[in-house]
Each structure stands twice: as structure tokens, then as C-alpha cells.
Amino acid sequence: MSSELRKQRTDTGIFRWSVDAFCGRTSCKNQRREKFCESSRRNPAEQPLRAFFGYFLPPRAKSIIARKRKEAHQFINNNTHKEKNMRKIAIYGKGGIGKSTTTSNLSAALALKGYKVMQVGCDPKSDSTKNLMEGKRIPTVLEQLKAKGEALKLEDIVFEGFGGVLCVEAGGPTPGIGCAGRGIISAFEKLAELEAFETYKPDIVIYDVLGDVVCGGFAMPIRGGYAREVFIVSSGEMMALYAASNIAQAIKNFGRRGYARLKGIILNAKNIENEQELVAKAAAEIGTEVVQYVPRSGDIQIAENQGGTVSEFVKDSPMVQVYNELAERVLAMSEDEEE
Structure with a gap:
């Protein structure tokens, strides 16, 4: 462009x-x-x-x-034609809800099904992709942009992780200085300038986005044409559901203008009493549904302690099937560019 x-x-x-x-x-x-x-x-x-x-x-x-x-x-x-057949998905959720864990396990499941996946972390913590990169932190777009300026190349910011998943971290400003949302916008602009999607041609792009606030920067995936479908990760905790409601309202506002659409809530369980009923009721109130129940499991922590996903380190875990089911639901509920 x-x-x-x-x-x-x-x-x-x-x-x-x-x-x-x-x-x-x-x-x-x-x-x-x-x-x-x-x-x-x-x-x-x-x-x-x-x-x-x-x-x-x-x-x-x-x-x-x-x-x-x-x-x-x-x-x-x-x-x-450059984005032909590319599915574009954003996953939002309150900080600490397990959004990045869910996203990385989803990306791994999709990659093992034969899809070429790109995961873009949109959180100042820059830890979205570490479970796909053997537990290692990768340089962020903003860090590399600051260090290399106009000499920045795609290989400086796009890294291949488990299953061939292409990993990108937008990054954020120094704590207490600057605007994290603005940093996401700058990172997206640089990815577009370097023609990342045209070069790597992923089948699926997943944006892992912090959802405590939906300011201009954090709303970029859903209002800038980057994502078409949105899923919200939530538990039955009050603040998680409150954040989910705010995110849903933002999506609804943007949806009136033909932007991304809310497809449902991924329930990442915290073993709260009557949790499934609570989240199902909240989903109905905001006009959506629970698309997948992800039970709490120690296998996820075992995999994360080794720097990876359950598909990589705990292959016989029931959680592998849970994330495979989530992958199938996401594929069924998302659309490619050609449709």
C-alpha cells in the first residue's frame, strides 16, 4: 500500500x-x-x-x-486478492483471565490441523506468544522500531513458533510513559507498511487483545478492518463479566458501521459455584452465547511451566480435545475473505 x-x-x-x-x-x-x-x-x-x-x-x-x-x-x-481466504479473529478479555493461554492453545490446535496461523499479541505485557516460543519473550514491534527505525524488516518482528505459528508482539511504552493503545496503532501501521500478511499469507490471523479498556488503540482490531469476528474470554467472576459486557457494547457500537461482529464467549472456568449458569445468563443479556467451556486443569500449568501448550507437552491430556473443539467452533463461526 x-x-x-x-x-x-x-x-x-x-x-x-x-x-x-x-x-x-x-x-x-x-x-x-x-x-x-x-x-x-x-x-x-x-x-x-x-x-x-x-x-x-x-x-x-x-x-x-x-x-x-x-x-x-x-x-x-x-x-x-492479497488477503483471499484469510480468516481474521480477535480474542478479547480482562487481564489475567487466561486470554493469552486460551489464544496460544487455540493457535497450536489450529496449526496442528494444517492451518497457517499468525498470532498478534496486543498487550503491553508482550507475553501473548511465549507459550508458542518455548517460554521465551520475543522482541516487540515497538522495540524493534525504536532500535532499527526505517531499517526494520519483517524478520525482525515475525518469529516462527510451535507448529509453524507466526508470532508477533505489538508491545507497549515504558511503564508510566506514553499510551499503550497508541503503541498498538503504531505497530499495526508498521505491519501494514511491511506487508506482513501479503508476505506470509496466513490462513488465520488471531489478535490477542487486552480488554479491560476498549480505547482507540485497543479497539483497533475491531474498528480498523483487521478482525471480522470477535470472541471474548471470560469466567464467572464479576469483574470478568463486567469487562465482557463493556467489550460487547463496544463491538455492538462498531457493528452498526459494518465492523467486526461478536461471535460468543469462551468460558475459561475458575470453578466458581454455578459458573456455567452465570456466564450463560450474562451471555444472553449481551446478546450472544457461550461457544466453548474450558474447564480448569492442572495440565495447562504443567505445559506452561515447560514453556508451551498442552498440544506440545501434555498430548494425552483431555484439554487437547477441549482446544480442538474450540478450534472447530471458531472455524465454523468465522468467515474467510472470499465469502
Whole structure:
């Protein structure tokens, strides 16, 4: 993607050809125009511009808009094939709920089924992929970007783990300094610039995202066109369900604009009394369902102590079948780009 077109991309995945062409090159001469331009920037997909431009714009401005529109659509058509058949999934959850453990075991299960998987950790702790990398921490996109600048290459930030899973960690700022959400945005922009998906051509991309807050950065996977389906990891604990409700509300708000869709809750059990009933009730209240029950098991800790997943280190564990079932459910509930 060229830098010019990338800069024009809005959070809907559509190019801001019209607003930039008009507001960036033509000064607003009255309050009505200023109000319209600001409104269009906030909700470009919800502000039809044809009538406005047809009334106000001179022929030259109309020509610029038509050209930008044609370039944007031509770019989309030319590059659609690059992500053909790629499933894009985001997994959200409260910190400490077992989201990264669930995601890494899911990635391992999918890889063993023959899928080429890329897992992108979107948490400042940068520990999403360690169970796929023999317990080792990998350099993050932000760390490498700071160290190598424009000399950064894909091999500096993409590492192959268990089962051939491609591992990426977005990273975050120094604790107490900077914005973690902003760091995720910067990491995503760099992955797009280096054409990571076009180069590795994964069948499935899984974003492991911290869900305590859903600010602009942490919402990037669901509002920037990166993920199409979202699953929430939760237990029956009150704060976990509260976080799940907030995440679901954010997804619902973005869903009205054609972004990612909530597919269900993955219940990562904490052995709370009546836990399955509690989570099923909460899921119904937020308009979704429990897609998989993951029982609490010591086998997960045994595998993690060895730096891996149950599929790698405890192959005879019943948990292997649990994660295989989760993989099948996720595949059944997700869509590829071609559909």
C-alpha cells in the first residue's frame, strides 16, 4: 500500500477521499461548512456527501474528488486478492483471565490441523506468544522500531513458533510513559507498511487483545478492518463479566458501521459455584452465547511451566480435545475473505 493511500484510510477501512479533497484543499468559509466537515471526519460512512458537494463545489474540486474515489476503489480491487481466504479473529478479555493461554492453545490446535496461523499479541505485557516460543519473550514491534527505525524488516518482528505459528508482539511504552493503545496503532501501521500478511499469507490471523479498556488503540482490531469476528474470554467472576459486557457494547457500537461482529464467549472456568449458569445468563443479556467451556486443569500449568501448550507437552491430556473443539467452533463461526 502506498504511503499516500495509507494516510487516506479511515477507521472504517474506506478511504477518506472526499473529506480530504474538500476540507484539505478548500477553506470552509462559513460555520455551516465547518460543522459539516467536522461531522464528516467523525462519521465519514454516515455522512452522504454527494448532495453537499454537488451544491457547493466548483468543477475542479469535483474532478479531484472523482479522481481520488477512482484511485481508492482501484486500489481496493487490486489488493483484495492479497488477503483471499484469510480468516481474521480477535480474542478479547480482562487481564489475567487466561486470554493469552486460551489464544496460544487455540493457535497450536489450529496449526496442528494444517492451518497457517499468525498470532498478534496486543498487550503491553508482550507475553501473548511465549507459550508458542518455548517460554521465551520475543522482541516487540515497538522495540524493534525504536532500535532499527526505517531499517526494520519483517524478520525482525515475525518469529516462527510451535507448529509453524507466526508470532508477533505489538508491545507497549515504558511503564508510566506514553499510551499503550497508541503503541498498538503504531505497530499495526508498521505491519501494514511491511506487508506482513501479503508476505506470509496466513490462513488465520488471531489478535490477542487486552480488554479491560476498549480505547482507540485497543479497539483497533475491531474498528480498523483487521478482525471480522470477535470472541471474548471470560469466567464467572464479576469483574470478568463486567469487562465482557463493556467489550460487547463496544463491538455492538462498531457493528452498526459494518465492523467486526461478536461471535460468543469462551468460558475459561475458575470453578466458581454455578459458573456455567452465570456466564450463560450474562451471555444472553449481551446478546450472544457461550461457544466453548474450558474447564480448569492442572495440565495447562504443567505445559506452561515447560514453556508451551498442552498440544506440545501434555498430548494425552483431555484439554487437547477441549482446544480442538474450540478450534472447530471458531472455524465454523468465522468467515474467510472470499465469502
